[in-house]
Amino acid sequence: MKQATPPSLSVQPVAVAPGVVLHDLCKDYGTQRAIETLGCEIRGGEFTVLLGPSGCGKSTLLRMIAGFETPTGGRITLDGRDITALPSSQRNIAMVFQNYALFPHLDVADNITFGLNVRRTPKAEQAQRLDGVARMMGLAALLARKPAQLSGGQQQRVALARAVISGRPVLLMDEPLSNLDAKLRAEMRVEIRALQRRLGLTLIYVTHDQVEAMTMADRIILLNAGQIEQSGTPEEIYSRPATPFAARFIGSPPMNLVDAADLRIAAPPGTIAGLRPEEIEIADDGDGLPVRLTGHEYLGADILVSVMAGTAATARLILRRPARLGLPEGPELHIRWAPAALHLFDPKSGRALTAAPAATAPGHRAAG
Amino acid sequence: MRRETLHAWLLLLPAAVLLASFTHIPAIETVVNSFFSTARGMRPSHFVGLGNYRNLIADPTFWQAMRNNLLYAAITIPLSMGIALAMALLVRGRIGGRGFLRMAFFTPTVLPLIAVANIWIFFYTPGFGLLNQIGALFGLPNMNFLGQGATALYAVAAVSVWKEAGFFMIFYLAALQTIPPSLIEAARLEGASSWHVFRRVTLPLIMPTTLFISVNAVINAFRLVDQVFVMTQGGPDNASTLLFYYIYQVGFQFWDTAYAATLTVVMLAILVAIAIGQFFLLDRKVHYR
Numbered sequence: 001m002k003q004a005t006p007p008s009l010s011v012q013p014v015a016v017a018p019g020v021v022l023h024d025l026c027k028d029y030g031t032q033r034a035i036e037t038l039g040c041e042i043r044g045g046e047f048t049v050l051l052g053p054s055g056c057g058k059s060t061l062l063r064m065i066a067g068f069e070t071p072t073g074g075r076i077t078l079d080g081r082d083i084t085a086l087p088s089s090q091r092n093i094a095m096v097f098q099n100y101a102l103f104p105h106l107d108v109a110d111n112i113t114f115g116l117n118v119r120r121t122p123k124a125e126q127a128q129r130l131d132g133v134a135r136m137m138g139l140a141a142l143l144a145r146k147p148a149q150l151s152g153g154q155q156q157r158v159a160l161a162r163a164v165i166s167g168r169p170v171l172l173m174d175e176p177l178s179n180l181d182a183k184l185r186a187e188m189r190v191e192i193r194a195l196q197r198r199l200g201l202t203l204i205y206v207t208h209d210q211v212e213a214m215t216m217a218d219r220i221i222l223l224n225a226g227q228i229e230q231s232g233t234p235e236e237i238y239s240r241p242a243t244p245f246a247a248r249f250i251g252s253p254p255m256n257l258v259d260a261a262d263l264r265i266a267a268p269p270g271t272i273a274g275l276r277p278e279e280i281e282i283a284d285d286g287d288g289l290p291v292r293l294t295g296h297e298y299l300g301a302d303i304l305v306s307v308m309a310g311t312a313a314t315a316r317l318i319l320r321r322p323a324r325l326g327l328p329e330g331p332e333l334h335i336r337w338a339p340a341a342l343h344l345f346d347p348k349s350g351r352a353l354t355a356a357p358a359a360t361a362p363g364h365r366a367a368g
Numbered sequence: 369m370r371r372e373t374l375h376a377w378l379l380l381l382p383a384a385v386l387l388a389s390f391t392h393i394p395a396i397e398t399v400v401n402s403f404f405s406t407a408r409g410m411r412p413s414h415f416v417g418l419g420n421y422r423n424l425i426a427d428p429t430f431w432q433a434m435r436n437n438l439l440y441a442a443i444t445i446p447l448s449m450g451i452a453l454a455m456a457l458l459v460r461g462r463i464g465g466r467g468f469l470r471m472a473f474f475t476p477t478v479l480p481l482i483a484v485a486n487i488w489i490f491f492y493t494p495g496f497g498l499l500n501q502i503g504a505l506f507g508l509p510n511m512n513f514l515g516q517g518a519t520a521l522y523a524v525a526a527v528s529v530w531k532e533a534g535f536f537m538i539f540y541l542a543a544l545q546t547i548p549p550s551l552i553e554a555a556r557l558e559g560a561s562s563w564h565v566f567r568r569v570t571l572p573l574i575m576p577t578t579l580f581i582s583v584n585a586v587i588n589a590f591r592l593v594d595q596v597f598v599m600t601q602g603g604p605d606n607a608s609t610l611l612f613y614y615i616y617q618v619g620f621q622f623w624d625t626a627y628a629a630t631l632t633v634v635m636l637a638i639l640v641a642i643a644i645g646q647f648f649l650l651d652r653k654v655h656y657r
């Protein structure tokens with residue numbers, strides 16, 4: 001199960017994996033627009049996650065890259081070459097499907113070598129590559145089985161092996177872990193990440209699970225309603241969300257978003273203020289923003305404390321603190337946060353206001 | 369527990385009575401009758417052992433019907449199944465007028481057989497029939513398709529293919545729709561041609577349906593009677609007599625019920641043997657799950 005063994009020689013790392021660029025791509029289904037005109041660059045050799053809620057167009061985007069859907073407008077280039085009109089088989093792209101798409105009538109070995117067979121790879125070479133991939137993926141003992149005789153995790157691995165054996169430098173995955181249980185999912189995350197690194201693949205990975213995105217991605221492209229909400233490294237998106245949507249989508253529990261006025265922050269009316277739960281601390285010295293304790297949730301290592309702030313006590317904030325510190329004595333509390341932790345979003349554009357202003361509001365005190 | 373058993377039996381009873389009185393008991397009686405002579409006038413039925421079977425082996429009309437039936441089966445089964453699959457593949461895709469095509473292909477199946485047979489009799493009519501009129505355009509001589517020994521069986525077989533293909537298409541269509549599109553996409557991504565996808569993915573996955581259809585096709589091939597009845601009455605000179613039509617003739621025109629029972633037993637034996645053979649032969653290819 002653990003695949004820490006060094007790479008087998010028959011699956012060579014890709015020398016320089018090509019990047020994919022989307023130029024003003026859009027997609028309509030009838031009158032409904034699934035992908036708004038968008039452009040982005042997916043860098044070669046990187047692990048890029050397309051992240052977003054259900055129905056935001058992740059699969060549609062991926063399927064356009066794979067060549068299963070024709071874009072309504074725009075172009076896709078791979079390594080500088082326009083592939084928009086190419087059939088999927090000529091795009092030099094491999095894919096792992098959400099339901100694995102294993103051929104139920106073929107055994108594991110035939111499933112993995114299906115593509116090599118199609119392309120008339122010599123039998124000896126097929127056997128050699130199969131052997132390498134099977135050992136790398138821990139499938140050597142299962143080669144004679146039919147997919148129905150495998151567990152979900154094993155099927156997943158076969159699907160991965162089938163994609164990897166092709167030696168194609170770009171690998172697409174559409175929610176590959178969604179059918180697995182939590183433990184297996186955590187294992188596969190590590191495994192897929194390691195595989196991508198080892199082979200130097202350009203991996204485009206679709207998921208709606210922000211944990212998967214945060215733990216695996218070199219770069220996240222956050223989609224919302226067919227548009228790119230923000231793209232960047234996991235750290236960038238987490239620490240500098242560009243929009244309230246990005247702020248709430250990443251992080252668990254999500255960032256607190258309240259009216260800036262409720263935090264007594266001087267800002268144009270309607271400005272949204274955001275604070276990560278772990279960035280808020282309780283001011284034991286009674287200095288800071290007065291709030292009222294309303295509840296808590298125990299998570300083991302941490303405890304989530306709910307408080308209400310604002311003049312009418314309507315702004316709900318959740319703050320996270322180590323459980324060993326215990327529940328603060330309420331119900332009247334004071335909270336504070338570091339100035340850099342505050343995110344402000346423009347009331348009109350909804351975009352983040354660059355660099356939180358060093359306003360002087362009661363909650364603002366240099367931490368510590 | 370006992371009460372439940374009683375209820376179960378009571379609920380089963382109506383179906384069991386019907387099944388027994390119209391299927392099982394007559395089947396057993398048929399076998400029994402085949403060992404007796406037919407009662408005629410003053411002479412009651414008496415046990416003749418294998419006498420009827422000896423007559424059957426010596427009966428040239430039986431062998432003729434048998435030959436005809438095998439030929440008929442060899443023509444209609446592969447043709448109707450092949451056409452059914454082709455039509456299903458055609459109307460599965462997103463082509464214009466798909467709904468109309470599906471309906472058109474299925475129509476022969478919903479038409480009453482007597483009507484179908486009469487339509488085709490018109491097609492085949494010598495002189496002014498559709499086929500001869502078309503033939504005449506190309507300068508072909510006048511043909512009496514149903515009246516000639518050389519063509520009668522083929523003419524009947526053509527109608528069967530036309531009728532059965534639409535019916536089998538429905539099964540193939542249903543089977544094709546159970547194949548996840550991602551399987552086809554996965555194969556395509558690997559560079560498989562349409563033919564390769566069909567040969568290596570689609571065909572194996574619809575094997576269970578193929579088996580089911582082939583069993584049905586065989587049974588239908590040996591069960592055909594009404595069409596022969598309407599179109600040729602087995603003629604000319606038994607050229608289009610099929611087994612079941614011969615049984616009908618012996619039983620209800622010649623009133624030799626014992627001999628008809630004998631023929632029936634033989635036909636049943638053939639059908640059972642073929643069905644078992646199909647299951648064993650195709651079993652390995654079918655059960656991929």
Ligand SMILES: Nc1ncnc2c1ncn2[C@@H]1O[C@H](COP(=O)(O)OP(=O)(O)OP(=O)(O)O)[C@@H](O)[C@H]1O
Pocket residue numbers: 029032033034052053054055056057058059060061208
């Ligand atoms: N074949 C189709 N015909 C019409 N609309 C479609 C089709 N496929 C997708 N859509 C629409 O396009 C939008 C994007 O769908 P898509 O499958 O890309 O979402 P997704 O982000 O992958 O969602 P999920 O996480 O649920 O898989 C949705 O609103 C969906 O209803």
Ligand SMILES: [Mg+2]
Pocket residue numbers: 058059060
């Ligand atoms: Mg999807």
